[in-house]
Amino acid sequence: MGEVLSQNEIDNLLAALASGEMDVEQMQGEDEKQVKNYDFSRPTKFSKEHLRTLEIIFEHYSRLISTNLPVYLRKNVQVAVGNSETVTFSEFSNALSNPVILGVINFAPLNGTIILDMAPSLGYAMLDRMLGGSGATLEKTRDFSEIELNILQKILVMMTEMMREPWRNVLEIAPMLNRIETNPQFAQIIAPNDMIAIVTLNMKIGDVEGLINVCLPFFTLEDIMDRLNTKYWFSTMQENHDEQYEDYIETLIRRADVPVKAVLGKSTISVADFVNLQVGDCIRLNTKVESDMDIYVGNIKKFTALPGANKDSYAVRITSVIREEE
Numbered sequence: 001m002g003e004v005l006s007q008n009e010i011d012n013l014l015a016a017l018a019s020g021e022m023d024v025e026q027m028q029g030e031d032e033k034q035v036k037n038y039d040f041s042r043p044t045k046f047s048k049e050h051l052r053t054l055e056i057i058f059e060h061y062s063r064l065i066s067t068n069l070p071v072y073l074r075k076n077v078q079v080a081v082g083n084s085e086t087v088t089f090s091e092f093s094n095a096l097s098n099p100v101i102l103g104v105i106n107f108a109p110l111n112g113t114i115i116l117d118m119a120p121s122l123g124y125a126m127l128d129r130m131l132g133g134s135g136a137t138l139e140k141t142r143d144f145s146e147i148e149l150n151i152l153q154k155i156l157v158m159m160t161e162m163m164r165e166p167w168r169n170v171l172e173i174a175p176m177l178n179r180i181e182t183n184p185q186f187a188q189i190i191a192p193n194d195m196i197a198i199v200t201l202n203m204k205i206g207d208v209e210g211l212i213n214v215c216l217p218f219f220t221l222e223d224i225m226d227r228l229n230t231k232y233w234f235s236t237m238q239e240n241h242d243e244q245y246e247d248y249i250e251t252l253i254r255r256a257d258v259p260v261k262a263v264l265g266k267s268t269i270s271v272a273d274f275v276n277l278q279v280g281d282c283i284r285l286n287t288k289v290e291s292d293m294d295i296y297v298g299n300i301k302k303f304t305a306l307p308g309a310n311k312d313s314y315a316v317r318i319t320s321v322i323r324e325e326e
């Protein structure tokens with residue numbers, strides 16, 4: 001109910017109108033409500049908060065790819081999130097080139113699938129690198145052979161498995177690559193008018209740059225839309241930090257390979273003696289037989305040990321641990 005004016009307020013208002021201090025048309029314009037057009041063919045099912053959370057998830061995913069993919073390609077790989085947007089599935093599919101690399105991924109336990117769209121230039125660069133080349137792409141696109149698709153499938157399977165960890169704060173997922181399509185017409189996973197969220201990743205393999213688009217249909221994420229907000233994401237991350245983060249870091253450290261070497265001793269010889277070394281020659285070292293050896297972990301002296309043998313292999317027995325303060 002509107003505010004009731006007193007008699008004095010009514011008199012002052014009429015006086016202001018009579019003197020021209022207030023304009024009736026101006027007062028009517030101020031009371032009008034702003035109306036926004038709504039396109040029912042493009043319902044806004046993804047809010048800005050949802051898109052921001054998806055960007056956070058795939059920023060983590062980008063870091064994982066940048067770390068793990070160079071192990072396979074033996075080349076520097078840089079990945080970063082470009083942007084995110086919502087479009088209809090028909091707009092996404094109509095914008096795809098032919099041929100294209102589309103990984104159709106089952107996003108279990110959620111119903112439905114997602115699509116990983118990789119630029120053909122990146123696929124050619126990966127294939128060239130995996131087959132012993134320098135990682136160059138093709139100037140003119142062509143269809144992929146069955147052998148090339150099998151090689152790309154291994155990479156896409158690895159990239160699919162890496163989605164588990166970034167989504168862990170939202171849901172424990174078990175994604176699985178269903179198939180690879182090179183023709184957009186065979187990747188119609190939802191109705192053309194259904195809304196999807198697209199997260200674009202910029203990938204650079206050496207000198208080759210390209211885009212990776214992750215297509216996330218609303219139908220697939222509908223059951224967890226209430227979890228796709230930064231408040232829920234950070235609260236879950238804090239809970240997991242206290243319970244699992246230390247164990248996770250310890251597991252990663254235990255799996256890391258570190259070089260260990262045992263140094264018998266050191267000696268200084270001339271270049272001529274070094275060049276003329278033969279099998280059976282003896283080199284005098286600066287250590288005694290009964291003295292301890294230095295054991296290096298990386299470039300840090302960490303232990304002392306005595307030489308010996310274990311069956312048919314050389315071995316050492318640790319005698320002391322060198323602490324950091326020593």
